[in-house]
Amino acid sequence: MTDEVRPEPEGSIPADAQPLAEGTPPVRSLRELIDRVTGRGLTPAQSAEESGLAEVLPFPFLALVGQSEMKLALVLALINPALGGVLLLGPRGTGKTTAVRSLVDLLPEAPRSLCYYGCLPEDVEKGGIDAVCPDCARKYAQGEPLAKMDHVRLVELPLNARLEDVVGGVDERAAANQRMRVKRGILAQADRNLLYVDEVNLLEDDIVDALLDAAAQGSYTVRRGPVSATYWSRFILIGSMNPEEGELRPQIQDRFGLRVVVRPLEDSQERLEAYRRVQLHRANPRQVISAYLDDTAQVQAEIQLARECLPKVVLPDEVAAQGLNLVAQMHIESLRAEITLFETSRAYAAAAGRQVVSGDDLRAVAPMALRLRRSGFMQEYFARQKDEEAELAGLIDSVLEQPTNKRT
Numbered sequence: 001m002t003d004e005v006r007p008e009p010e011g012s013i014p015a016d017a018q019p020l021a022e023g024t025p026p027v028r029s030l031r032e033l034i035d036r037v038t039g040r041g042l043t044p045a046q047s048a049e050e051s052g053l054a055e056v057l058p059f060p061f062l063a064l065v066g067q068s069e070m071k072l073a074l075v076l077a078l079i080n081p082a083l084g085g086v087l088l089l090g091p092r093g094t095g096k097t098t099a100v101r102s103l104v105d106l107l108p109e110a111p112r113s114l115c116y117y118g119c120l121p122e123d124v125e126k127g128g129i130d131a132v133c134p135d136c137a138r139k140y141a142q143g144e145p146l147a148k149m150d151h152v153r154l155v156e157l158p159l160n161a162r163l164e165d166v167v168g169g170v171d172e173r174a175a176a177n178q179r180m181r182v183k184r185g186i187l188a189q190a191d192r193n194l195l196y197v198d199e200v201n202l203l204e205d206d207i208v209d210a211l212l213d214a215a216a217q218g219s220y221t222v223r224r225g226p227v228s229a230t231y232w233s234r235f236i237l238i239g240s241m242n243p244e245e246g247e248l249r250p251q252i253q254d255r256f257g258l259r260v261v262v263r264p265l266e267d268s269q270e271r272l273e274a275y276r277r278v279q280l281h282r283a284n285p286r287q288v289i290s291a292y293l294d295d296t297a298q299v300q301a302e303i304q305l306a307r308e309c310l311p312k313v314v315l316p317d318e319v320a321a322q323g324l325n326l327v328a329q330m331h332i333e334s335l336r337a338e339i340t341l342f343e344t345s346r347a348y349a350a351a352a353g354r355q356v357v358s359g360d361d362l363r364a365v366a367p368m369a370l371r372l373r374r375s376g377f378m379q380e381y382f383a384r385q386k387d388e389e390a391e392l393a394g395l396i397d398s399v400l401e402q403p404t405n406k407r408t
């Protein structure tokens, strides 16, 4: 057996984590919980009884060793879709794809449209009755539900997908019956879900264009001859890529809110533990999954709770001013930088059960929100990234330490 309990690895809690109280502290935030659970050795096998496991048995998110920032970014993206998704950059074999696929057990519930076109009650609340299809408009008027609560899903956009798979094409079955009908594509299926694109830097240009259009507008229209259809397409975009295999177009890079540079584990104890867990999962996935079942359920519930609390989380003006100052001093032009910075801070505060964003929240998420914003050239990426990381760390220290009244 490879599952002896070992002490928490040092360094599994990032330096910027909030200090723990003396004694054995209660878990005060989702982040602490995740750090603690994931830093723990595997417990001995529990009973093989488990319920509701899917056919495919993904590696449990909480069993991933190390990679705190990647895990935090993914969880924050689940809490607040408005932060703009996550881009994971790193060499092969660093667990990027495993981490994204393992999110299926943590996905929260959200209102799911009962309609083919994805209409939701909030569309009516925001845009009036014309914002939904005629059928839903009638239902809304008659007080019938337009949606039910359902788990957010993980939808993958595979590299070999054709444009008509992505946006939808003519439905062959309907065409055989002399009718023209447009089939829902991956982008429509991704509405209100997670859309995962592995090797996003290797996507064909026409697919990238379709993805960017949908991401920018939250909907898209397909025209095929006399038929056209418009679909909602409001997804949380998660991408992963190995920067050594090609650049990412600047437009799509700008689309991603958070950017995490995933490096191979350096600590040999951590590498050994990661190896053991992967081997054990290969041999007996149910054993690994059941060892994390309770913790996974707890983290999922906390994500759901944080998501529900998010609308109440406010960003005080003085904290916003600090964030804007940071963005200005980084010479970042994209407006998306501060949107991501602020929305991520709100998600981080919600995860910790707080309703007011603090400077510490800003500090905790600033690196992932602001790195790799200044340039689209990936060739010198590693070298530049190192410099930028140091500069960003220095700026965070100097800017966020300043009392507000001394800022110019």
Ligand SMILES: [Zn+2]
Binding pocket: 115, 116, 117, 118, 119, 132, 133, 134, 135, 136, 137
């Ligand atoms: Zn509808």
